[in-house]
Amino acid sequence: MIQRYVPVLLVLILVAATGLFRVKYAVVSAEGEIVRIEREIEAERWRLKTLEADWAYLVRADRLTAQARALDMQPLRLSRVVRAEQIGNYRNLELAREARSALLPDGEAIEFRVKPVATFDLGVLESGADQLGAEW
Amino acid sequence: MVSRPAAGANALTTARLRVLALCFVLAFVSIGIRLVDMVGGGHAEAALVPPGGDDAPDPRRADITDRNGALLATNIATLSVVGDPVRMNDPDAVATALARVLHGVDATELKTRFARGGRFAWIKRQISPVEQAAVLDLGLPGVEFRLGERRVYPRGNEVSHVLGFVDIDNQGLAGIEYGLQDALVGGSELGKPPVRLSIDLRIQRIVHAATSAGLRRFRADGACTIVLDMATREVVALVSLPDFDPNRPERASPEQRRNRCTSSVYELGSLFKVVSAGMALESGAVSVHDRFDASEPLQIGRYRVRDYHGHNRWLTVPEVFAFSSNIGTARMTFAAGGEEKQRAFLKALGLLDRPVLEIPETTAPLVPERWPDIVTATVSYGHGVAVSPLQFIEAVATLAGDGRRVPATLLERPADAAIDGPTVVSAATARDVRWLMWLTVDRGTATQAAVPGYLIGGKTGTADKPTAGRRGYDGQAVLSSLVGVFPIDAPRFAVLTMLDEPKGDAKTYGYRTGGWTAAPVVARIVAEAGPLLGVPRAAPESEAALRDRLQVTPVMNGRTRRMEDGFAAASLTR
Numbered sequence: 001m002i003q004r005y006v007p008v009l010l011v012l013i014l015v016a017a018t019g020l021f022r023v024k025y026a027v028v029s030a031e032g033e034i035v036r037i038e039r040e041i042e043a044e045r046w047r048l049k050t051l052e053a054d055w056a057y058l059v060r061a062d063r064l065t066a067q068a069r070a071l072d073m074q075p076l077r078l079s080r081v082v083r084a085e086q087i088g089n090y091r092n093l094e095l096a097r098e099a100r101s102a103l104l105p106d107g108e109a110i111e112f113r114v115k116p117v118a119t120f121d122l123g124v125l126e127s128g129a130d131q132l133g134a135e136w
Numbered sequence: 137m138v139s140r141p142a143a144g145a146n147a148l149t150t151a152r153l154r155v156l157a158l159c160f161v162l163a164f165v166s167i168g169i170r171l172v173d174m175v176g177g178g179h180a181e182a183a184l185v186p187p188g189g190d191d192a193p194d195p196r197r198a199d200i201t202d203r204n205g206a207l208l209a210t211n212i213a214t215l216s217v218v219g220d221p222v223r224m225n226d227p228d229a230v231a232t233a234l235a236r237v238l239h240g241v242d243a244t245e246l247k248t249r250f251a252r253g254g255r256f257a258w259i260k261r262q263i264s265p266v267e268q269a270a271v272l273d274l275g276l277p278g279v280e281f282r283l284g285e286r287r288v289y290p291r292g293n294e295v296s297h298v299l300g301f302v303d304i305d306n307q308g309l310a311g312i313e314y315g316l317q318d319a320l321v322g323g324s325e326l327g328k329p330p331v332r333l334s335i336d337l338r339i340q341r342i343v344h345a346a347t348s349a350g351l352r353r354f355r356a357d358g359a360c361t362i363v364l365d366m367a368t369r370e371v372v373a374l375v376s377l378p379d380f381d382p383n384r385p386e387r388a389s390p391e392q393r394r395n396r397c398t399s400s401v402y403e404l405g406s407l408f409k410v411v412s413a414g415m416a417l418e419s420g421a422v423s424v425h426d427r428f429d430a431s432e433p434l435q436i437g438r439y440r441v442r443d444y445h446g447h448n449r450w451l452t453v454p455e456v457f458a459f460s461s462n463i464g465t466a467r468m469t470f471a472a473g474g475e476e477k478q479r480a481f482l483k484a485l486g487l488l489d490r491p492v493l494e495i496p497e498t499t500a501p502l503v504p505e506r507w508p509d510i511v512t513a514t515v516s517y518g519h520g521v522a523v524s525p526l527q528f529i530e531a532v533a534t535l536a537g538d539g540r541r542v543p544a545t546l547l548e549r550p551a552d553a554a555i556d557g558p559t560v561v562s563a564a565t566a567r568d569v570r571w572l573m574w575l576t577v578d579r580g581t582a583t584q585a586a587v588p589g590y591l592i593g594g595k596t597g598t599a600d601k602p603t604a605g606r607r608g609y610d611g612q613a614v615l616s617s618l619v620g621v622f623p624i625d626a627p628r629f630a631v632l633t634m635l636d637e638p639k640g641d642a643k644t645y646g647y648r649t650g651g652w653t654a655a656p657v658v659a660r661i662v663a664e665a666g667p668l669l670g671v672p673r674a675a676p677e678s679e680a681a682l683r684d685r686l687q688v689t690p691v692m693n694g695r696t697r698r699m700e701d702g703f704a705a706a707s708l709t710r
Contacts, residue, residue: 028174046213056207056290061341076667078589 195285195306198320198328200299200313202337203370203548205330208295209313209382211306214286215268217259221250223278230276234259237270261304262286287313289382291337294344297376297395298335298546300495301385309385310393312546315495332548334370339363342664343373347633350657351377354616354638354648360396361633361657362529363665366537366621368555369530369544372629374398396636399497401522404634405599406460406650407619408518412469413457413572414535415481418565419472424453424572424685428471430463436510441466441517444598444649454686457572458580460596462517469516475507478515484560485531486541487523494546499524518599529619529632536573536593536621536630539566574624574682584655585620587663591674591682593624594658596650601637613637618654622662623671625678633657 074080099111200209217238221227227250235243238260249257260267262284271279287302289295300311307321308314316331347361363373376396380388394400416422427450434441443461456464469478482488490500502522504511514520526544534541542557549555561569573593576582582594597617600609617634621627633654640646644653 024171024174049210050212052207053210053212053288053290056210060291061294061345065345075664077663078587078667078673081667081673 194321196321197285197287197302197306197313199330200320201330201332202295202335202340203332203372204336204338205332206337208291208333208335208337209287209289209299211285212288214262214284215281216261216284217263217267217271218280218282219250219257219259220255220278220280221253221257222255224250225277227251230279233274233276234271234279237274238263238267292381292383293379294337295335295340296379296382297397297497298333298371298374298495299382301382310497311382311395311495315493334365334368334372334546334548335374336372336669338668339665340373340375342668343661344375346657346660346664347375347377349660350633350635350638350653353641354635354644354653356635356638356653358391358394358396358636359634360525360636361631361661362397362526363661364529364533364544364630364632366533366627366630368549368553369533369542370549371526371544371546374526374546395495395497396525396634398491398493398495398524398526399499401499401501401524402615402634403519403522403599403602404525404528404617405518405597405615406462407528407595407597407617407632408516408521409457409460409465410532410535410569410573410595410619411482411485411487412465412478412516413453414561414565414569415478416453416468416472417568418481418561419477421472422453422468424568426468426471427452428456428461428464428467430456430461430467432463434463434466434513436466436513437508439510439513441513454572454575457595458576460517460576460581465516466513469512470509475509475512478512479507481560482515482521484541484558485534486543487521487527487531491524491527491530492543493526498526501527518597525617525632525634529630532619532621532632533630534560536566536569537627539563570621570624570627571682571685573621575686577620578682581649581651582618582620582655584651585618585658585662587622587659587666589673590622590662590666590671591624591679592620592622592659592662593627594618594620594655596655598649598651614648616648616650616653618650618658620658620662622666623674623678625674625682628671629665629669631658631661633661 096113099113101109101111103109195211197209197211199207199211201207217234219227219230224230228247231246231250232243235241235246241260246259249259259279263271268281271281285306287306289299289301296311298311300308300313300315302308302313308317312331312333313320320328320331343361343363347359350356351359359375359377361373361375362371364370365372374397376394378392380392385393417424430443430447430451431449433443441462443463447455447459447461451459451461451464453464453468455461456468472478479488488501488503491498501524504515504520511520530541530544533544539559539561540557541560542555570593573595574591576596577585577592577594581596585592585594595618597615597619599615599617601613601615602608603610615634615636616638617632620631622629622631635653635657638648638653640648640652647653
C-alpha cells in the first residue's frame with residue numbers, strides 16, 4: 001500500500017522544497033530591495049534638505065533686494081493698498097452690474113447697462129507717502 | 137537464497153550504518169541551521185566608529201523655521217576625513233599629501249596625531265565636495281570618509297541673535313539653539329518636527345534693514361529693535377546690532393554676540409514715562425485732565441530735577457507726557473502715591489525681576505538698593521532702574537494693550553493657546569495711555585514716527601548713559617529710543633527701537649534725541665510692515681475720536697483752558 005504513495009510523496013517533497021527555496025530567494029531579494037530603497041530615501045532626504053537650505057540661501061534678503069532693485073520694483077506701501085470703495089468710479093462698476101430697461105420711441109423694449117469707465121482715478125492717495133524712508 | 141552474515145559482522149555493519157547516519161544527520165542539520173541563518177536576516181555592516189564614539193553627542197538636530205515655515209536652521213550632510221594610521225603605508229607621507237589638498241590642515245600637526253597611536257584620528261571635519269574629490273584622487277589606504285551632519289543657517293545674519301549657534305558637535309551654545317537644546321537634539325530616523333519660532337521672517341527683514349540703516353546713518357555703537365504682537369505677546373522680530381553670521385560664530389567678537397535686546401540692561405530714560413503715566417492714571421489719584429507745576433525745577437533734597445524740553449509753566453497730563461517733562465512726571469508720581477506705589481507697580485509689570493525667555497541671554501534688571509524720594513523721582517523718568525529692551529516692551533504691551541501681563545515668547549503660540557495673565561491696569565487706563573502715546577506722535581516729541589494713513593502712538597526716550605566704572609552720567613553719550621504702538625485705535629503691534637550712542641547729522645540739526653533718530657526707524661518699519669501684516673488704513677472716525685478728546689475743557693484751580701489750546705501755545709514756544 002505504502003509503495004503506491006511513495007512517488008506522490010516524492011513529488012510533494014520536491015514541490016515543497018522548490019516552493020520553500022523560491023520563497024526564500026524572494027525574501028532575500030525583497031530585503032535587498034528594502035535596504036536599497038531605504039538608502040535611496042535617506043540620500044533623497046539629505047538632497048532635499050540641502051536643496052531647501054540652498055533655496056533659503058537664494059531667497060535671503062540682500063539678494064532679493066538687489067534683484068528687486070534691478071527690476072525697478074517698489075516696496076509695498078500703504079498708499080498702494082486701497083479698499084475697493086476708495087477707487088474712483090467704483091460706483092460706476094456697481095451701476096454696470098444692474099441692467100436698466102427702457103422703451104424706445106418705436107415701442108421696442110430694451111435693456112441697457114452703464115459702461116464702466118476704463119480709467120481709475122487714483123487721486124485718493126496722498127502724495128508724499130511714497131517718499132517715506134526712501135531717503136536712507 | 138541469500139546467505140545471512142554472521143551475527144558479529146551483522147552487529148558491526150549496523151554500528152557503521154548508525155555512525156554514517158549520524159554524520160548525515162549532523163551535516164543536514166548544519167546546512168539547515170545555515171539556511172535558517174541566511175534566510176533569517178541581513179548582516180549588519182560594521183560601522184566605522186571612533187573610540188568613545190558611543191559617548192559622542194548626538195549630532196542630529198531638528199530644523200528651526202519662522203512662524204510661516206521659512207527655513208532658518210537645518211542640517212546638511214557633510215563628510216569628514218578620518219584616518220587609521222595602522223593601515224597607512226607611510227603615515228608621514230600621507231600627512232604631507234593630505235595637508236596639500238585640505239585647506240587649513242597642518243602637516244606637522246597631522247603627523248603628531250598619526251604618531252599618537254590608536255586606530256582612529258580625525259583629519260579634517262566637514263569638508264567641501266571639492267576637497268572630497270581631491271582626497272579620493274589621492275587614493276590613500278587608511279584614509280576614509282565619515283558621514284556627519286552640519287548645522288547651517290541659510291539666512292546668515294538676519295536672525296542671528298534669536299537663533300544663536302552650535303559647536304562642531306552640533307551642540308547649542310547660544311540663543312534658541314542652547315535654550316531648546318533638549319527639544320531640538322536627537323530624533324527619529326526622519327528627524328524631529330521643526331521648531332517654529334514666533335519670528336516672522338518678512339518683518340524681521342524689514343526691521344533688520346531699517347535698524348541697520350538707522351545705525352549707519354547716526355553712526356551708533358549698537359542698536360536694538362523688537363516688534364511684539366500685543367495680542368499673543370509673540371516676538372515677531374528681534375534685531376540686535378552689530379550682529380554676526382551664526383555659520384561662523386568663531387569670527388564674531390563678544391560685542392557682536394551680545395544680544396542688546398535681552399541680555400543688556402539700560403536706563404531707558406523717558407520711555408519709562410509710559411510706565412509712570414500708567415501708574416498715575418491707574419492709581420485713580422491722577423486723571424488726564426490734571427495739571428502739574430513744571431514752571432521751575434523740582435528740588436528734592438540736594439538734587440534738582442530739570443526738563444529737557446522746558447516749558448516753564450503748568451502742564452496738563454497730556455502735555456507732561458507728549459513734551460516729556462521730567463518735573464511733571466515726578467510730581468505726577470508723587471501725587472499717585474510715591475515710592476511704595478511705584479515699586480509695587482514696577483513689580484507687577486515684571487520690571488524688577490529677571491524676564492523669562494526661551495533663550496539663555498537674559499539679565500536681571502539693575503534696581504536701586506534704597507529708594508528715597510530722589511530715586512522715586514528719577515525712576516519715574518527712567519533713570520535708576522535699568523531693564524532690558526525686551527522686558528520694557530513687554531510692559532508697554534501690558535500698559536497700552538489689554539492691561540494683562542503675559543510673558544513674551546520666541547516660540548509660535550498655537551492658535552488655541554490660552555493667553556492669560558494677571559491684570560495690571562484697567563482697560564480704561566490702557567485706553568488713556570494709548571491716547572497719550574498718540575498725542576506724542578501727533579503733536580509731541582515723536583512727530584517723526586508718524587506714518588500717513590496709520591494712527592501710531594509712541595514715546596521717545598533720550599537717556600544719558602552712565603559713565604563706565606564710575607558713578608554719575610557721561611554728558612556726551614546718550615541712548616536714544618522710541619517705543620511705538622500701532623494701530624493705536626486697535627493695538628496689534630508694539631515696536632521698540634533703541635540706538636546706542638547715536639550722533640546727530642546735518643539733517644537732524646545735530647540732534648540725537650529719540651525723536652530725531654529712533655523715530656524715523658520706527659516710522660519706516662511701520663510703513664513697510666503694516667501693509668504686509670494686513671493692517672488696514674486708519675478709519676477717519678477713529679482719528680476723529682482721538683482728536684475729540686482734546687476738546688474737553690478741564691476746570692482746575694478756577695482756570696479753564698481747552699487742552700487743544702494748551703498744545704497750540706506750547707508748540708509756539710517749543
